[in-house]
Amino acid sequence: MNWVIENLPLIGQRTLEHLALSIPPIVLSFVLSVPLGWLANRYRPSRGVLLTVLGLLYAVPSLPLLIVLPIILGTGARDSINVVVALTLYGIALMVRTTSDALGSVSSDISQSATAMGFSPWTRFWKVDLPLAGPVLLAGIRVVAVSTVSLVTVGAVLGIKSLGLLFTDGLQRNIVAEVFAGMVATIALALVIDAVLVLIGRLVMPWTRATRVAPTRRARLTAEAAAS
């Protein structure tokens, strides 16, 4: 416990570094999954191939990927870009299927009615299909967020700064409290990001929280409307 109290600034520093490595992959995988998910949903033949290939990305072990990426990208071995790219790939692997399913779950009645109103396909996608896919997209990105926060730690093996360094350092120097602090901080960070995502979801999708009118109240409202 003493170690933790003495090293609070270090833990804080590592947490911020961890956060800085986590946010870009979460945002990028969300953004990039939208066109890919749209493609998979729109053109059925592409769906099987696209989802399988992208899904397989998740099966690539993270450590070798982090070693290979600098060679492919021409970046330095300890460059944080590698982590961002690798985790974005994992994020996409998880998120594209969700995005495709989310877009596919939009009721065809509503899509057709939007078309009949005179939404162009482009406007309909942004103003109807995507918002209505929102709750499922949110569920997907929450999984990606938690997965990303946990995977960022792997970079520590290559010396990329994150809470993962507390694991490697703690193991090497046999400081149990340091390893433990790294774990707790990682989980706490994941929980905070998850909570923020839920909050964002509530703000941008207010209709999902609209309380349905109970039957008795509904009957009364109908009666009122009829009387007025």
Place this chain on the structure above:
Amino acid sequence: MIEFRQVSKQFPDGTLAVDDFSLVIPSRKTTVFVGSSGCGKTTILRMINRMIDRTSGSIEIDGEDIVGLDKVKLRRRIGYVMQNSGLLPHRKVIDNVATVPLLNGVPKKQAHARALELLDTVGLDRSLANRYPSQLSGGQQQRVGVARGLAADPNILLMDEPFGAVDPLVRAELQQELIRLQRELDKTVVFVTHDIDEAFLLGDQVVILQKGGVIVQKGSPTEILSAPANDFVADFIGATKGKRALHIDRRDGREVVLDSEGRAAGVLVDGPTGGSKDAPA
């Protein structure tokens, strides 16, 4: 006026949904397509706003072939009301009603003001404006659907079984509401239903369809009832039995109208002045 000339629609799977369909839909009247499911009535309706494109033939609105028109612009000037309202669940009632004006770039404030007026028009309380569709009853949602269809003040209003999914009491109320609206607004209404009672109640022109969009008979409700074209029509409109096959019986000096089962349907009185609704103008 909407004119169909020898219109056919074949779907990619080979189904010939509509075969050689010709019809004139007069302006400012209500035309009702009625028939069993699969007769092509919805396909015909959706060809008017090009939700479905015809395979051959031509469809003209006021003499203009709709093939040359931009689909999106065409749809914005034709009102559309469907079953289950089709309201956008993520938008408040007021934004749903204002959908088309907002798409057309009308300033939000102005579109909302007009939407509130439309809520009055369809008999909804303005306090519902800030609710989401899921917070309304089925009948209220359907009214919002009608208000949305009217928002851009279209000349044509397409209604695809709009009252099919609400309970009978609410349906009767909505039908009366539509009759009132039509008296006030004078739109060209094209209405699809499988309910012959609804067709006779709302239609100036009723078109009875059979599979493939074949017109079995068209005319005013009186014309169809007084002279069914064939046994199919007679059977479909129930002219041979039940509450449409009425006869007069004299009881205690009054003329009582009975149905085919002998149950009293009403008494005979002098007709209202002004004649029936589909008497020639």
